[in-house]
Amino acid sequence: MKLYCAPISGEGRREAVYSLLEYAYLTEYGDSLPEIKKTPNGKPYFPARADIHFSLSHTKTHVLCAISATPVGVDIESPRTISPRAVKFFASAKELSMFDPLDLWVLKESYIKLIGDRLISVTKLRFSRVGDTIVTPGEAVSAKLYQIDGCRAAVCALDTDLSGSVELVNGSCDLFRLA
Secondary structure, eight states: OEEEEEEOOSSOHHHHHHHHHHHHHHHHHSSOOOOOEEOTTOOEEOTTOTTOEEEEEEOSSEEEEEEESSOEEEEEEOSOOOOHHHHHHHOOHHHHTTSOHHHHHHHHHHHHHHHTOTTSOGGGOOOEEETTEEEOSSTTOEEEEEEETTEEEEEEESOSOOOOOEEEOOSOGGGGOOO
């Protein structure tokens, strides 16, 4: 599994994140980006390359892309304070004793993207820690938190090795548009 991240500015986040995916795919596989479709629940995938999985996320300042041989989900958020009312909605007291609210949010969002079900309630997903290990709601799901350029990010994957690096792509993603 490999993560790619790039700073963005202004509008066009959707275009920037797909441009980053294009760059990541070319870097990893030396080929142009295959056709992308979406499952009925909205999870993007490559119909012609079932052996390659990816996940995308963006915030106001950054885009993030994970590309992997196993199913994966990512989320990135710019630093911000989450309202106490919102935290109460999605986090248990036990979770908050182990995680910062923003870290917990990106973990839950990345898990939802991994399983590809936007209808699952974040209130039903519970995370915990045992030492340095993040315990996820799903069996055989690994999770890791990242701090990237001040942003908080998380990855959840069916891959037990999440030691892969984050490649920070310098400059605007528009520089990497390959079309």
